[in-house]
Amino acid sequence: YKTDASRSSGGTGLGLSTTLGIVEQHKGTINVSSKPLKGATFKITMPFSEDKAFHEEKAKDDIIYGSKQKILIIDDEVFVLDSIAGLLEQMGYVAIPINSSEYAMDSFLKHSPDLVLIDRNMPGLDGVACIREFMNADPGAKVIIISGYENTGDDGIDDDVKKMIKGYLVKPCGAAELSRMISQVLKN
Numbered sequence: 001y002k003t004d005a006s007r008s009s010g011g012t013g014l015g016l017s018t019t020l021g022i023v024e025q026h027k028g029t030i031n032v033s034s035k036p037l038k039g040a041t042f043k044i045t046m047p048f049s050e051d052k053a054f055h056e057e058k059a060k061d062d063i064i065y066g067s068k069q070k071i072l073i074i075d076d077e078v079f080v081l082d083s084i085a086g087l088l089e090q091m092g093y094v095a096i097p098i099n100s101s102e103y104a105m106d107s108f109l110k111h112s113p114d115l116v117l118i119d120r121n122m123p124g125l126d127g128v129a130c131i132r133e134f135m136n137a138d139p140g141a142k143v144i145i146i147s148g149y150e151n152t153g154d155d156g157i158d159d160d161v162k163k164m165i166k167g168y169l170v171k172p173c174g175a176a177e178l179s180r181m182i183s184q185v186l187k188n
Helices: 015-025 052-059 078-090 101-111 127-137 159-164 175-187
Strands: 029-035 039-045 070-074 094-098 115-118 143-147 167-170
Touching (some): 070 078, 078 094, 143 175
Parallel strands (some): 143 167
């Protein structure tokens, strides 16, 4: 991936941090080389895996389709947001993408979604703060965190947050895994 040295600012500056977290969780590395006014080159190296779980996931690759349930998606990374929204639309859901946590509560109240998919780490109001607001407005809200970080360990979430949410997915996740969790949460 090459960056453009003349790129205008306006991002949150968290993209590389999130990428590094995902790569390190998968035992990979990121190397960078840069030249002033020429840009930078990032090389991501990931280990090859013959993990049994990978093959089992491929065997379970059946997508569970929705029936026009409304899913509010909140993520500050537009590429991720657009990808998830498109995928959910293909799965039969009504996707409501929001790229800023500052509009999360207004969108939640306006659309009364059947489910919320929310990133944990966002500038301004983070995902956990948004979840607390959702629960104050509707204690029965169904929320799944979708994050580049694991839900345990140093980057984990507190027990009180675990009690509020219905699921936790680590980015990147597969379509089948996402569809199974959404289906399970919507049934309960």
